[in-house]
Amino acid sequence: MTREQSDRVKDVWGSRSPFDRGGQWDVRVDVALAEGLSEADVDGWVRSACVLCSNGCGCDIAVKDGRMVGIRGRADDAVNRGRLGPKGLYASWQGMSAPDRLTTPLIRAGDDLVPASWDDAMDRIVQRSRALLEETGPLSHAFYTSGQLFIEEYYALAVVGKAGVGTPHMDGNTRLCTATAASSLKESFGADGQPACYDDIDECDALFLYGHNMAATQTVLWSRVLDRLEGPRPPRLVVVDPRETPVARRADVHLPVRPGTNLALMLALVREVLENGWTDDDFIAAHTIGVDELRAHASEWTPERAADVCGVDARDIRKAARLFGTAERPLSTVLQGVYQSSQATASACQVNNLHLLRGKIGHPGAGLLQMNGQPTAQNNRECGADGDLPGFRNWENGEHIAELAELWGVDPLKIPHWADPTHAMQLFRFAEQGSIRFLWISATNPAVSLPQLARIRDMLASDGLFLVVQDLYLTETAELADVVLPAAGWGEKTGTFTNAERTVHLSEKAVDPPGEARPDLDIFLDYAQRMDFRRDDGSPLLEWTGPEDAYRAWQECSRGRPCDYTGISYDDLRRESGIRWPRRAGESRSTDRLYADGVFSSRADYCETFGHDLLTGAAVGAEAFKALRPDGRALLKSAPYAGPHEPPDDEYPLRFTTGRSVFHFHTRTKTGRTPELVEAAPSVWVELAASDAAARDLANGDVVEVRSRRGRIVAPVRLTDIAPGTVFAPFHYGYWDAPEGAEQRHPTAANELTITEWDAVSKQPVFKTAAVQVVRAGGVS
Amino acid sequence: MKLPVYLSLLVESERTLARGYRQVAQAHGDEPDVHFLCLTLAGQCETHVRMLQPSLDRYGTGDAGDEPERLHADGLDEAREGPLGLLRDLQDLYLLASLVDVTWNMIKQVAQALPDRALLKVVTDCDKQTGVQLRWLLGRMKQAAPQVLIAVK
Numbered sequence: 001m002t003r004e005q006s007d008r009v010k011d012v013w014g015s016r017s018p019f020d021r022g023g024q025w026d027v028r029v030d031v032a033l034a035e036g037l038s039e040a041d042v043d044g045w046v047r048s049a050c051v052l053c054s055n056g057c058g059c060d061i062a063v064k065d066g067r068m069v070g071i072r073g074r075a076d077d078a079v080n081r082g083r084l085g086p087k088g089l090y091a092s093w094q095g096m097s098a099p100d101r102l103t104t105p106l107i108r109a110g111d112d113l114v115p116a117s118w119d120d121a122m123d124r125i126v127q128r129s130r131a132l133l134e135e136t137g138p139l140s141h142a143f144y145t146s147g148q149l150f151i152e153e154y155y156a157l158a159v160v161g162k163a164g165v166g167t168p169h170m171d172g173n174t175r176l177c178t179a180t181a182a183s184s185l186k187e188s189f190g191a192d193g194q195p196a197c198y199d200d201i202d203e204c205d206a207l208f209l210y211g212h213n214m215a216a217t218q219t220v221l222w223s224r225v226l227d228r229l230e231g232p233r234p235p236r237l238v239v240v241d242p243r244e245t246p247v248a249r250r251a252d253v254h255l256p257v258r259p260g261t262n263l264a265l266m267l268a269l270v271r272e273v274l275e276n277g278w279t280d281d282d283f284i285a286a287h288t289i290g291v292d293e294l295r296a297h298a299s300e301w302t303p304e305r306a307a308d309v310c311g312v313d314a315r316d317i318r319k320a321a322r323l324f325g326t327a328e329r330p331l332s333t334v335l336q337g338v339y340q341s342s343q344a345t346a347s348a349c350q351v352n353n354l355h356l357l358r359g360k361i362g363h364p365g366a367g368l369l370q371m372n373g374q375p376t377a378q379n380n381r382e383c384g385a386d387g388d389l390p391g392f393r394n395w396e397n398g399e400h401i402a403e404l405a406e407l408w409g410v411d412p413l414k415i416p417h418w419a420d421p422t423h424a425m426q427l428f429r430f431a432e433q434g435s436i437r438f439l440w441i442s443a444t445n446p447a448v449s450l451p452q453l454a455r456i457r458d459m460l461a462s463d464g465l466f467l468v469v470q471d472l473y474l475t476e477t478a479e480l481a482d483v484v485l486p487a488a489g490w491g492e493k494t495g496t497f498t499n500a501e502r503t504v505h506l507s508e509k510a511v512d513p514p515g516e517a518r519p520d521l522d523i524f525l526d527y528a529q530r531m532d533f534r535r536d537d538g539s540p541l542l543e544w545t546g547p548e549d550a551y552r553a554w555q556e557c558s559r560g561r562p563c564d565y566t567g568i569s570y571d572d573l574r575r576e577s578g579i580r581w582p583r584r585a586g587e588s589r590s591t592d593r594l595y596a597d598g599v600f601s602s603r604a605d606y607c608e609t610f611g612h613d614l615l616t617g618a619a620v621g622a623e624a625f626k627a628l629r630p631d632g633r634a635l636l637k638s639a640p641y642a643g644p645h646e647p648p649d650d651e652y653p654l655r656f657t658t659g660r661s662v663f664h665f666h667t668r669t670k671t672g673r674t675p676e677l678v679e680a681a682p683s684v685w686v687e688l689a690a691s692d693a694a695a696r697d698l699a700n701g702d703v704v705e706v707r708s709r710r711g712r713i714v715a716p717v718r719l720t721d722i723a724p725g726t727v728f729a730p731f732h733y734g735y736w737d738a739p740e741g742a743e744q745r746h747p748t749a750a751n752e753l754t755i756t757e758w759d760a761v762s763k764q765p766v767f768k769t770a771a772v773q774v775v776r777a778g779g780v781s
Numbered sequence: 782m783k784l785p786v787y788l789s790l791l792v793e794s795e796r797t798l799a800r801g802y803r804q805v806a807q808a809h810g811d812e813p814d815v816h817f818l819c820l821t822l823a824g825q826c827e828t829h830v831r832m833l834q835p836s837l838d839r840y841g842t843g844d845a846g847d848e849p850e851r852l853h854a855d856g857l858d859e860a861r862e863g864p865l866g867l868l869r870d871l872q873d874l875y876l877l878a879s880l881v882d883v884t885w886n887m888i889k890q891v892a893q894a895l896p897d898r899a900l901l902k903v904v905t906d907c908d909k910q911t912g913v914q915l916r917w918l919l920g921r922m923k924q925a926a927p928q929v930l931i932a933v934k
Binding site for chain 1: 811812813814817818821822864913914916917920923924927928929931932933934
């Protein structure tokens with residue numbers, strides 16, 4: 001075991017501890033403490049896990065004199081074995097304590113937001129809420145939440161929204177990061193739930209990263225991969241990414257695919273596996289349905305044809321396919337390069353299909369990880385604050401609705417289930433059209449994170465919309481609110497959350513929140529009480545007094561479902577650092593992998609969805625699904641390739657794609673208030689291939705304007721090895737720390753440019769495919 | 782033999798539906814899912830027409846004045862505007878697609894009775910897509926209807 005207090009900005013992934021396949025990943029405890037403090041100076045350490053990416057690293061928060069003063073990775077946690085990345089080490093605690101934290105509610109008075117008491121602020125919310133419910137009904141209300149809250153808070157919000165207000169308009173920014181992960185799992189396997197786990201990194205002999213720059217998005221997981229790559233018997237590595245990322249530089253095969261063309265490549269890989277007989281025909285016969293249809297969809301996608309569409313070498317497609325087709329233990333991971341691009345669900349499902357065709361799922365080293373973007377995205381999906389139903393229940397299954405109605409003590413008709421729930425982009429469209437007039441946003445910042453920002457700003461600022469924003473700081477979104485509520489965050493409240501591989505952690509309260517800031521759970525419960533939401537028997541809808549009550553209610557809701565938490569208590573989580581669901585009452589071990597027996601969640605009475613047509617998103621429907629008789633078999637689903645909807649043309653000749661910096665999270669609410677990270681990545685930039693720069697007479701560092709049909713940004717150029725014809729910008733850089741009017745004069749948010757469009761099935765916005773032009777700033781096109 | 786009359790009816794119905802999809806895509810550009818998908822579905826209809834061409838060549842087309850011509854549905858006159866207009870437009874498309882669907886069904890009966898395997902294959906491929914079109918239209922309307930009919934001012 002080593003201990004490191006090194007500079008995680010210069011040395012992002014830390015020191016190497018190489019290990020062999022199937023070996024034990026060494027412990028390395030990373031620590032960061034406030035200037036001048038040593039571990040001996042700390043008053044106490046409080047158990048938590050990191051919320052600055054989806055990896056969920058176990059950690060302890062250092063407390064001194066009632067303040068958070070640092071962080072240390074937990075050596076006993078299987079997720080990270082003591083390690084922390086730059087965002088976790090520096091921003092998780094420093095990002096909570098900047099001097100501009102919100103400490104009191106604010107209410108709008110003309111152009112200004114002025115301090116108010118909690119009573120005044122909540123009264124204003126309740127008055128408007130009641131008036132609109134009376135006048136128009138629940139369809140006037142919407143809730144838009146986050147990938148940052150805890151289980152207890154999402155579940156409370158889900159019950160408030162679905163059984164209190166009764167609105168179908170509930171979603172989260174998880175729609176932007178993780179909706180396709182959920183959709184692809186539901187379509188292929190019948191329900192959400194990550195099949196593999198991180199131990200499979202230790203066990204695999206081939207690793208495939210699809211649109212997943214793991215080195216930036218999950219730095220600790222990438223450390224684990226690096227330690228495998230540098231140990232004996234390293235896995236072969238295949239990377240699909242238009243950028244020459246750190247991950248791509250280590251690849252045996254790098255496929256720098258054109259943004260928007262993933263499905264063509266994926267169908268070619270499927271075809272190669274089928275054509276070369278790399279299939280497990282017994283597994284296919286016993287555990288899947290739809291192979292003939294899949295074969296028909298894939299048949300036209302020869303490597304040459306895909307190479308032509310995707311802009312890669314056909315030989316590399318063959319090489320990648322062979323590596324997959326001949327690996328004993330292939331592991332695949334998928335992220336935003338697939339999820340935020342054209343035909344997202346159809347493309348992500350092909351990764352599932354590849355594993356199903358070879359029967360490589362549910363075994364050590366052989367499996368797949370449809371990753372999440374945010375730390376608690378998984379819980380939003382489970383608890384149903386995002387448009388899913390709690391406990392992965394099925395909107396089209398009357399029995400499932402009846403179960404919820406009984407849990408909540410309300411009439412089944414109170415719970416909106418007449419159609420697919422409203423997804424984020426539709427929700428904002430209803431707000432734009434004026435039929436949603438009450439919008440409550442918690443812990444997220446759509447004024448920077450949604451596509452086509454000029455439109456979003458107008459919508460949020462419109463007079464007809466009553467906007468409540470609940471956050472740590474006065475974000476770009478909060479500035480447009482009618483009421484701002486100061487929330488307590490990580491380390492200031494207790495709750496649970498689950499990472500991208502089903503590991504549940506407890507995060508305990510370490511310090512008091514600043515001023516009058518309150519936990520999100522308390523705020524939702526306060527609203528429910530003031531609105532006097534009741535069960536049909538007259539008792540209050542939510543009688544919880546704190547997080548553990550909420551958690552117990554959630555356990556009950558999860559009972560018998562794929563995400564069963566009944567065997568994971570707060571006390572268990574205080575003894576064990578990280579437990580993987582499902583763990584049912586009476587069980588004492590984590591479930592490391594799902595579907596080891598080849599039995600999937602597709603039984604008609606159990607599944608989370610009856611599925612969709614992957615081209616159009618049309619619902620399959622109960623009857624047609626039952627007629628297929630999936631009965632626990634996986635579904636090999638696909639769609640014809642359609643291509644991006646805004647391809648480059650003469651006026652906008654380049655393909656624009658967005659992504660992250662390793663040093664920032666989301667819209668920099670915490671990382672932008674952390675000195676080490678601000679210094680490491682202070683401002684926006686644009687990446688361009690040398691040939692595209694030369695054609696425009698641009699050199700490294702020249703300031704350019706990137707324009708799309710929807711807006712422009714101004715930024716310096718970085719020449720990189722990105723695929724020619726492609727332009728990249730990080731999406732973090734909004735305006736809370738910029739001079740007044742920067743949106744117009746010097747726009748920096750990548751989403752000024754992105755298109756308003758979404759995947760037909762997952763409804764995840766298409767951030768990674770738009771047509772742009774690049775010109776020298778101040779020049780003419 | 783009146784099969785040519787019904788083949789003409791089918792081709793005309795697919796063309797009318799394709800025009801309808803393009804009109805709706807044009808009129809409701811601010812609803813990107815409707816816009817892009819309607820363009821895709823218009824393309825599907827036009828492909829169906831091309832796939833029917835060998836059968837049209839073989840059996841000929843129906844006379845212009847023949848009776849089933851009176852069955853031709855009028856297309857959308859002009860796409861409407863706003864949320865309520867969108868709902869009504871989708872409903873019109875649903876009716877047009879239903880005519881296409883039921884006509885494919887009748888052609889399928891004939892293809893089986895003749896039998897004409899080549900035509901039967903075309904029917905199987907195309908009618909499946911028409912079925913998905915109907916399900917998509919219905920789903921999109923079901924999602925929109927409560928909001929339009931209750932909450933829109």
